[in-house]
Amino acid sequence: MDYSDTFATTDADGFEGVEKRLEVAFTPVDMESDTQDGLRLLSRPQISSLLELAGCTIVSELHNEHVDSYILSESSLFVYRHRIILKTCGRTQVLQCVSLLLNYASGLSLKPCFCRYTHGSFLFPLKQPFPHSWFEVEVQCLDSFFGYMDTEAHSLDGEHGQPAWYVYCAAADGYGTSIADHGPLCTLEIGMTFLSRDFTRHFFNESGRQTGSAMTEVSCISKIFPSSFVLDDFAFTPCGYSMNAIDREALSTIHVTPEDTWSYGSFEAVWRSSHSLGDSWQKLVETVISIFRPLRAVLSLHEEAPSSRASSCPNPSGYVCNSTKRKEMQHGTVVTFQAFHRSLARQKKVKDIIRDTTEYPASCEALFPSPHEHSAEGA
Numbered sequence: 316m317d318y319s320d321t322f323a324t325t326d327a328d329g330f331e332g333v334e335k336r337l338e339v340a341f342t343p344v345d346m347e348s349d350t351q352d353g354l355r356l357l358s359r360p361q362i363s364s365l366l367e368l369a370g371c372t373i374v375s376e377l378h379n380e381h382v383d384s385y386i387l388s389e390s391s392l393f394v395y396r397h398r399i400i401l402k403t404c405g406r407t408q409v410l411q412c413v414s415l416l417l418n419y420a421s422g423l424s425l426k427p428c429f430c431r432y433t434h435g436s437f438l439f440p441l442k443q444p445f446p447h448s449w450f451e452v453e454v455q456c457l458d459s460f461f462g463y464m465d466t467e468a469h470s471l472d473g474e475h476g477q478p479a480w481y482v483y484c485a486a487a488d489g490y491g492t493s494i495a496d497h498g499p500l501c502t503l504e505i506g507m508t509f510l511s512r513d514f515t516r517h518f519f520n521e522s523g524r525q526t527g528s529a530m531t532e533v534s535c536i537s538k539i540f541p542s543s544f545v546l547d548d549f550a551f552t553p554c555g556y557s558m559n560a561i562d563r564e565a566l567s568t569i570h571v572t573p574e575d576t577w578s579y580g581s582f583e584a585v586w587r588s589s590h591s592l593g594d595s596w597q598k599l600v601e602t603v604i605s606i607f608r609p610l611r612a613v614l615s616l617h618e619e620a621p622s623s624r625a626s627s628c629p630n631p632s633g634y635v636c637n638s639t640k641r642k643e644m645q646h647g648t649v650v651t652f653q654a655f656h657r658s659l660a661r662q663k664k665v666k667d668i669i670r671d672t673t674e675y676p677a678s679c680e681a682l683f684p685s686p687h688e689h690s691a692e693g694a
């Protein structure tokens with residue numbers, strides 16, 4: 316089928332789907348000043364001011380007893396009692412809001428104890444605004460806020476030695492030992508480029524009448540989540556899709572940029588696990604990749620309670636792994652990075668690959684690592 320008449324684009328210069336992800340964890344200045352709600356006491360005007368500095372706005376929201384979840388014009392925001400995760404794409408300037416965030420947190424008697432900043436290789440790096448075109452400059456900017464902690468920055472190589480994943484971490488003294496108290500977190504991020512057209516065709520909405528939930532169903536994204544997750548999905552006009560899903564403290568977020576020339580999709584999941592993960596997250600990766608069917612995918616797993624054995628993902632079916640890196644961070648957490656590409660054996664023609672109609676998995680119920688076995692302490 317020829318889709319050329321169906322597809323539209325929103326930006327003749329190309330949309331940068333690759334997100335910049337900033338996570339900051341806080342601790343009370345002293346025990347007396349600790350509150351039940353912590354960062355969740357930030358007012359809507361305060362949140363809007365932070366987002367304005369980054370260059371985005373709220374388009375939808377969802378709340379439960381642990382987390383406030385927002386879909387943004389450019390990706391997502393999650394606010395927990397002691398942790399904030401802000402993920403933005405396009406030409407947003409996520410680091411521009413750090414100063415104000417620390418200010419607001421200080422007003423709530425909270426001080427930062429951990430920061431992690433990550434992103435994949437941008438599709439259009441030189442179109443990124445300051446300080447995002449160069450990782451070294453981003454690191455300088457982050458150090459200006461968090462440099463008094465233990466910091467480290469790494470570029471992890473993908474195919475042909477090209478940097479493919481960037482990670483910056485800052486941790487206050489004692490953060491490593493406090494992980495057991497706050498409950499170790501696992502964060503899985505997958506970035507996928509050149510998505511199958513059979514997948515991306517579901518995310519065009521020129522009439523503005525398509526709903527996010529219809530896109531979630533028809534694309535099979537709904538199959539990723541057990542029924543315990545509450546989904547908030549949003550269809551952009553004329554194209555594009557974002558979704559946040561929450562289940563108690565666990566979160567997941569998916570974003571799709573479907574435009575042909577710069578198609579990009581991302582999947583993220585954050586959950587608590589003080590136990591060995593088994594192979595649940597690996598099955599989840601297989602499922603996500605079988606639904607998005609990208610030509611290339613990069614994966615990062617950040618474990619606060621790393622298992623003694625290396626946690627890497629076996630090749631999803633039809634894919635080859637061309638890079639696996641494991642980095643032990645100073646404060647005891649571990650990042651595993653992997654890069655995959657579609658197997659050459661299946662690459663008859665790029666045209667055939669992007670039109671491939673591989674069957675979707677029947678159901679992915681119960682693959683998602685369960686957050687229920689862990690404490691209900693705020694993240």
Ligand SMILES: C[S@@+](CC[C@H](N)C(=O)[O-])C[C@H]1O[C@@H](n2cnc3c(N)ncnc32)[C@H](O)[C@@H]1O
Nearest residue numbers: 325332404551554555556570571572573579581
């Ligand atoms: C849904 S957002 C999410 C991008 C995300 N980081 C990803 O993984 O692709 C981007 C998509 O929505 C489209 N879009 C439409 N209106 C938009 C808007 N007002 N702001 C940002 N993106 C918009 C973009 O062209 C693009 O296809």
